[in-house]
Amino acid sequence: xxxxxxxTCEVCGTSxxxxxxxxxxxxxxxxxxxxxxxxxxxCPNCTAEPNSEVCGSCxxxxxxxxxxxxxxxxSCSSHRVEDPEVLLDNLPSNYYETITKVEVVxxxxxxxxxxxxxxxxxxxxxxxxxxxxxxxxxxxxxxCSNAMVNINNNAIEGLSKIRKEGMYDIRQHDYFxxxxxxxxxxxxxxxxxxxxxxxxxxxxxxHWVDEVKQxxxxxxxxxxxxxxxxxxxSTINRYLPTGVNDVAAIVPxxxxxxxxxxRKENDECYIVFTQEYCVFLPKHALNDEEIVTGxxxxxxxxxxxxxxxxxxxxxxxxxxxxxxxxxxxxxxxVLDKVEEYFGLIDSDEPYMVGSPKKIIAIESDTPDxxxxxxxxxxxxxxxxxxxxxxxxxxxxQEQKLELPSMKELKTQLDRLEKMYSNYNYQARHHQIPLDKxxxxxxxxxxxxxxxRDKWSKLSGHFGDLDPSFFGK
Ligand SMILES: [Zn+2]
Ligand SMILES: [Zn+2]
Ligand SMILES: [Zn+2]
Numbered sequence: 412x413x414x415x416x417x418x419t420c421e422v423c424g425t426s427x428x429x430x431x432x433x434x435x436x437x438x439x440x441x442x443x444x445x446x447x448x449x450x451x452x453x454c455p456n457c458t459a460e461p462n463s464e465v466c467g468s469c470x471x472x473x474x475x476x477x478x479x480x481x482x483x484x485x486s487c488s489s490h491r492v493e494d495p496e497v498l499l500d501n502l503p504s505n506y507y508e509t510i511t512k513v514e515v516v517x518x519x520x521x522x523x524x525x526x527x528x529x530x531x532x533x534x535x536x537x538x539x540x541x542x543x544x545x546x547x548x549x550x551x552x553x554x555c556s557n558a559m560v561n562i563n564n565n566a567i568e569g570l571s572k573i574r575k576e577g578m579y580d581i582r583q584h585d586y587f588x589x590x591x592x593x594x595x596x597x598x599x600x601x602x603x604x605x606x607x608x609x610x611x612x613x614x615x616x617x618h619w620v621d622e623v624k625q626x627x628x629x630x631x632x633x634x635x636x637x638x639x640x641x642x643x644x645s646t647i648n649r650y651l652p653t654g655v656n657d658v659a660a661i662v663p664x665x666x667x668x669x670x671x672x673x674r675k676e677n678d679e680c681y682i683v684f685t686q687e688y689c690v691f692l693p694k695h696a697l698n699d700e701e702i703v704t705g706x707x708x709x710x711x712x713x714x715x716x717x718x719x720x721x722x723x724x725x726x727x728x729x730x731x732x733x734x735x736x737x738x739x740x741x742x743x744x745v746l747d748k749v750e751e752y753f754g755l756i757d758s759d760e761p762y763m764v765g766s767p768k769k770i771i772a773i774e775s776d777t778p779d780x781x782x783x784x785x786x787x788x789x790x791x792x793x794x795x796x797x798x799x800x801x802x803x804x805x806x807x808q809e810q811k812l813e814l815p816s817m818k819e820l821k822t823q824l825d826r827l828e829k830m831y832s833n834y835n836y837q838a839r840h841h842q843i844p845l846d847k848x849x850x851x852x853x854x855x856x857x858x859x860x861x862x863r864d865k866w867s868k869l870s871g872h873f874g875d876l877d878p879s880f881f882g883k
Pocket of ligand 2: 459
């Protein structure tokens with residue numbers, strides 16, 4: 412097709428002052444375009460921005476500030492009619508702008524990792540303090556972590572597909588340089604198609620991220636429950652018999668009488684469930700001057716549990732021991748809870764994690780939160796070079812960008828590691844509140860991530876930086 416056959420007004424056939432409709436691709440000349448006049452009003456009496464002759468806010472008569480003639484496509488009535496030459500001139504920057512949209516999900520990755528890290532920190536904190544119940548926390552967090560690895564991989568694969576197809580499009584159109592006027596239709600198509608591809612890519616990522624976020628949200632009640640247990644453990648920790656450092660669950664004080672040949676107690680007691688035994692800790696142990704220890708009874712000594720209900724004593728749970736018995740008096744719902752714990756211990760279901768090992772492994776295997784961001788930046792840079800020929804300029808910039816030396820990075824890394832193990836020491840010894848631990852370790856992780864970025868710039872890949880950082 413020759414230029415003259417393509418570039419004529421589709422209404423009257425002239426080839427002068429052509430305008431291109433970005434919505435229906437109709438080409439029309441300036442005199443065939445329809446027009447309408449748009450007025451911009453202002454109100455003399457208030458600061459409202461009225462859109463008619465009467466101010467909607469105060470009722471005054473408005474005055475016309477500006478008058479604008481708007482071109483309208485004769486075929487579809489769209490307002491998006493433009494000079495095709497300007498469109499072609501703007502094509503590289505329009506295309507580039509579209510490509511940069513792949514970055515808008517960066518913040519969603521940050522949000523996701525923040526929620527995940529906070530949850531991991533909570534579990535790790537509790538495990539370090541010797542609280543091992545609710546193993547579903549680790550189970551679910553591991554699933555989240557695996558899903559996040561997949562999101563990174565699939566999202567980066569999506570980027571690479573966009574890059575390859577974009578590269579093809581750009582090559583097909585001479586790198587968007589010296590494009591003849593007859594091409595704007597296909598280029599408008601390329602632009603729109605690229606936009607659609609990127610929208611679909613972003614939508615997919617958001618969907619994946621939302622799935623993991625939802626999983627984390629569903630885990631929140633369990634996390635809060637774990638936290639409650641931790642608070643109670645912190646309160647009574649000092650009064651527990653020595654060697655109790657694997658707690659599965661704690662029931663807050665309830666009235667009971669303990670009758671064993673060695674010990675009689677008649678008070679409200681905490682019930683602490685561990686791997687092998689139960690500790691009944693009298694509430695007065697927390698106040699008394701004298702040292703009162705908890706009553707430690709191995710599960711093997713529990714013979715039978717039965718519920719009784721009498722007018723005189725109300726609902727009670729009677730636990731028959733090999734020697735003696737325990738009678739717990741509480742409202743039925745509370746007894747249900749106590750029995751639920753005993754039931755869990757009787758069952759084959761896992762009710763404890765046994766050690767902080769699992770959560771530490773999950774933490775050190777947490778996928779790299781900046782992986783997508785780096786890939787997106789890299790891709791955007793490649794397009795920028797192709798579209799604007801700024802390779803030379805970029806090389807200049809990179810030289811100026813000051814990177815610390817490997818040695819400096821190592822020093823910073825050591826410092827972070829020290830801070831991190833200090834936080835963990837405090838958690839192990841109940842010396843730091845949970846939120847402080849979560850915030851402190853989150854900050855370390857952020858610093859670690861940016862250190863890792865610098866490291867990868869220096870070494871070309873993330874080879875030598877110790878990946879077991881969080882495993883210590
Ligand atoms: Zn015309
Ligand atoms: Zn007004
Ligand atoms: Zn149109």
